[in-house]
Amino acid sequence: MSEHIHGAFCCPDHSGQQGARTILSQAEARATRMGLRLTPVRLRTLELLIAAHGALGAYDVLEKLAAEGYGTQPPVAYRALNWLVEHGFAHRIRRLNAFTACAHPSDDHAAAFLICTGCDSVTEAPAGAVTAALTQAADSAGFSMDRATIEAVGQCRACQGANA
Amino acid sequence: MSEHIHGAFCCPDHSGQQGARTILSQAEARATRMGLRLTPVRLRTLELLIAAHGALGAYDVLEKLAAEGYGTQPPVAYRALNWLVEHGFAHRIRRLNAFTACAHPSDDHAAAFLICTGCDSVTEAPAGAVTAALTQAADSAGFSMDRATIEAVGQCRACQGANA
DNA sequence: CTATCATACGTTATATCATAACAGTCAAGG
DNA sequence: CCTTGACTGTTATGATATAACGTATGATAG
Ligand SMILES: [Zn+2]
Ligand SMILES: [Zn+2]
Ligand SMILES: [Zn+2]
Ligand SMILES: [Zn+2]
Numbered sequence: 001m002s003e004h005i006h007g008a009f010c011c012p013d014h015s016g017q018q019g020a021r022t023i024l025s026q027a028e029a030r031a032t033r034m035g036l037r038l039t040p041v042r043l044r045t046l047e048l049l050i051a052a053h054g055a056l057g058a059y060d061v062l063e064k065l066a067a068e069g070y071g072t073q074p075p076v077a078y079r080a081l082n083w084l085v086e087h088g089f090a091h092r093i094r095r096l097n098a099f100t101a102c103a104h105p106s107d108d109h110a111a112a113f114l115i116c117t118g119c120d121s122v123t124e125a126p127a128g129a130v131t132a133a134l135t136q137a138a139d140s141a142g143f144s145m146d147r148a149t150i151e152a153v154g155q156c157r158a159c160q161g162a163n164a
Numbered sequence: 165m166s167e168h169i170h171g172a173f174c175c176p177d178h179s180g181q182q183g184a185r186t187i188l189s190q191a192e193a194r195a196t197r198m199g200l201r202l203t204p205v206r207l208r209t210l211e212l213l214i215a216a217h218g219a220l221g222a223y224d225v226l227e228k229l230a231a232e233g234y235g236t237q238p239p240v241a242y243r244a245l246n247w248l249v250e251h252g253f254a255h256r257i258r259r260l261n262a263f264t265a266c267a268h269p270s271d272d273h274a275a276a277f278l279i280c281t282g283c284d285s286v287t288e289a290p291a292g293a294v295t296a297a298l299t300q301a302a303d304s305a306g307f308s309m310d311r312a313t314i315e316a317v318g319q320c321r322a323c324q325g326a327n328a
Numbered sequence: 329c330t331a332t333c334a335t336a337c338g339t340t341a342t343a344t345c346a347t348a349a350c351a352g353t354c355a356a357g358g
Numbered sequence: 359c360c361t362t363g364a365c366t367g368t369t370a371t372g373a374t375a376t377a378a379c380g381t382a383t384g385a386t387a388g
Contacts, residue, residue: 238375
C-alpha cells in the first residue's frame with residue numbers, strides 16, 4: 001500500500017529544520033551521556049521519524065531503510081524502532097500501529113498523544129497532570145502503575161478551523 | 165495459538181455469577197431503552213466477554229462463536245466486537261489487541277484500564293479525573309478531544325503481594 | 329400481497345502488523 | 359589467536375484486521 005504518513009502537518013514542536021536538528025542533537029547528547037549505542041540503522045530510523053513530522057508505520061520505515069541499503073526485512077525496522085522506544089528516543093502510538101520521534105528526548109517524561117482525525121497529525125503533549133490523575137485512580141484500585149498509554153483522538157487547531 | 169485469555173483473575177467488579185448477570189442485564193436494559201439491536205451473535209459475543217472475566221482477542225471470540233454454530237470467519241467476530249464497542253457494551257484494549265466487556269454498561273463513561281503484567285488481568289477503572297486532566301492538556305494545545313485511550317500497565321494488588 | 333429497501337450475517341480473499349529462529353560480522357578482552 | 363556479546367541480516371511464519379461480495383430477513387411503501 002501507499003506510504004501512509006501520519007502527520008504531514010505537524011505540531012510546531014518539531015516543524016522545520018531548526019526543531020528537527022534540536023531534537024536530533026538532544027537525542028545524540030543523551031545517547032552519549034548514557035552510553036547508549038545509537039548505531040547507523042538506529043540513528044537513521046530516528047532521523048526518518050523526525051523528518052516524517054508525525055507517526056510512521058514499521059513498514060514505512062522499513063521501506064525507506066531498504067531503499068538506502070539497510071536490511072530489507074521487517075525485523076530490521078522493528079528492532080530499531082523498539083530500541084528507540086525502550087530508550088526513550090521514540091514513542092509507540094498504539095491506535096495507529098505506528099511510531100513517532102520523541103519531541104523531548106533530553107529528559108524522561110510521561111507523554112500523551114493528540115491524534116487528529118482530520119490530518120492524521122500526532123502531537124506529543126506533556127502529561128504530568130494526566131499521569132498523576134491516572135496514578136491516583138490506579139492507587140484507588142490497589143494497582144501499582146509502571147507506565148501508561150495515553151492517546152487522545154480529536155481535531156487539531158488547524159482542522160477545527162477548516163471544518164468550521 | 166492457544167487461547168490467550170487475559171484476566172483469569174479478574175477484579176471483583178465482574179467476578180462471579182452475580183456480577184456477570186448484573187452486567188448482562190444492565191446491557192440488555194440499555195439496548196432496549198436505546199432501541200439498539202442486541203442480536204444473537206452480538207449478545208453471545210458479549211456473554212463470552214463477560215464470562216472471560218478479562219480481555220479476549222477477536223480470534224478467541226471467533227473460535228468460540230464458530231464452535232457454537234455461528235460464522236467461522238474473522239469478520240463475524242470483528243463486526244460483533246466493533247458494534248459492541250461503538251455502542252458502549254465493550255471496550256477495546258489496544259495494548260493487548262483485545263476486547264473486554266464494559267463493567268458499567270448502564271451509563272456513558274470515560275474509562276481507564278489497568279493491565280496487570282503478572283496475571284494479565286484487565287480492570288476497568290473510573291477515569292473522570294484522568295479524562296478531565298487530559299482534556300485540559302489537549303485544550304492547552306488547541307486540540308479538541310473526542311475520545312481517548314487510557315491504559316495503565318503495572319501490577320494488580322494480588323500480584324504485588326505475590327512478588328513481595 | 330408484493331416490491332423495495334435497509335440491516336445483518338455469512339463467505340472468500342487479501343492486507344497489514346509483528347515475531348521466532350538462526351547465520352554472519354565485528355570489536356573488546358583474555 | 360579465540361571466545362564472547364552486541365548488532366545486523368536473513369527466511370519463514372504467526373497474528374491481527376479489513377475489503378468486497380452474496381444471501382437472508384424483516385420492515386415499509388405502494
Ligand atoms: Zn517524548
Ligand atoms: Zn488536524
Ligand atoms: Zn466501561
Ligand atoms: Zn495481577
